[in-house]
Amino acid sequence: MSTSLPQLLSLAASVAAGVLVITLRLRGTSKPTNLRKIVAPPLGMATGFLMFVVPDVRIHFLWGLIAWAVGAVFFAYPLILTSHFEVKDGEVYLKRSKIFIVIIIALLVVRILLHDVVEKHVTIPQTAALFFLLAFGMLLPWRVAMARRFIALKRKMDAAA
Template identity: 50%
Template sequence: MGSINPSLLHIGSTVGAVIMALMVIFIRLKASARPVTIRKIWIPPLGMSTGFAMFVVPEVRFPLWWAAIAFLVGWFIFAYPLIRTTSFEQRDGQVFAQRSKSFAFILLGLLLVRTLLHEFINRYVSVPQSGGLFFILAFGMIVHWRLFMYKRYNVIVPPETRIPQS
């Protein structure tokens, strides 16, 4: 089995990140037209958690303290703009996410920062390892953001007032 050129992996991961960012923007714009539920808040991080299976492959592994730093950077730095631009409104007894004009710009800005950091990090770690690090960073970001959304949702719709959904 031949090896893949690292520069092709880098280009592929960058193009993949751009496509994913555009998909997230499109999905978020459509999602703001539908009511928010607890299930819709928690499904993205739960679905994303399956990505931890990549660490079965030895080439992706790195020291645990690297993972902790990546997670904390995602949690404390990258989640902040998403938290600042997320707000809810109640209409007709349901909760909706308000569209933020800056959401797309923030997401593209995060992508730019990721790309610049990727260039720096790839000098010191392999492409699979940097992919794993950025996955953990993104996971920390989305878990913090969704935890914030869950807490805000509970303020708007306290658990004792919810109607069970089927």
Template identity: 55%
Template sequence: MGQPLPVNHLTVTLGTVIMALMFIIIRLRSARKPTNRMKILMPPVGMSTGFLMFLYPPARIPLSWGLAAFMIGAVLFAYPLIRTSRFHLVDGDIYLKRSKAFIWILFVLLGVRMLAHEYVEQLITLQQTAGIFFVLAFGMLLPWRLAMYRQYQQIRKQVETTAVE
């Protein structure tokens, strides 16, 4: 077999930027189609499998680090996403309303994440850094998606109430 590709800083940074751009493109394209419960709730469910990384001993982090990362994601990163994610009704279907601020917020969050990653990476192992930033990302995603689901349910209830009348 061939030699594994060397993992260096440039490779990781480019990979992160490419993944972020793919995420933004997917989010923009998904706003063209109606949404439903599964489209809102499945991303955190799918992402939760990433917690299996902590079965690998070098990736383990102290519980306090994990809680801090989750809270930073939930409070600092999720809040702007929650504020800029809105749904609207079109012909009985619920769509996510596009927001120009949403795209800029994603880029700012990416920049903050990459700068923080640079700093944290110098203090702890690469595997622990990956674990912390995974928990941070999950901390951002879960409250954001739960807020979206709550908003979706409110609109769905309005649609059902209007249909009954």
């Protein structure tokens, strides 16, 4: 099986994106967080649903639901369990979680391993749609859980003050 230049470029872009996400996440734990920083990523990523306006990107509803569920169960759930906040000097910080890096790397590996398999059954734009839904399935439940925890912590801090 030979590898084409577009496949190599896609792989390089995926690896670069993974490294960027990990770097941004690690840098983000050194600054206080707020509700806006927690809810902004899923809101920004939600604009990706506009891809489904293009007919070539559309997939069967059940496939999309399965991709979203895989992201929610296998990737979001561990993040929800391991994402915690800490209070330092009256500010709320997200604690670093080693599992986050493991999950981002696992997502990348899953994408690389399944990419060729998925592309044999659906088109490249549909493959992008499936992986987008998988990633959104991870991000949305995780960030909703973080937002709920953040709000609860802020209420507790306000009550103690």
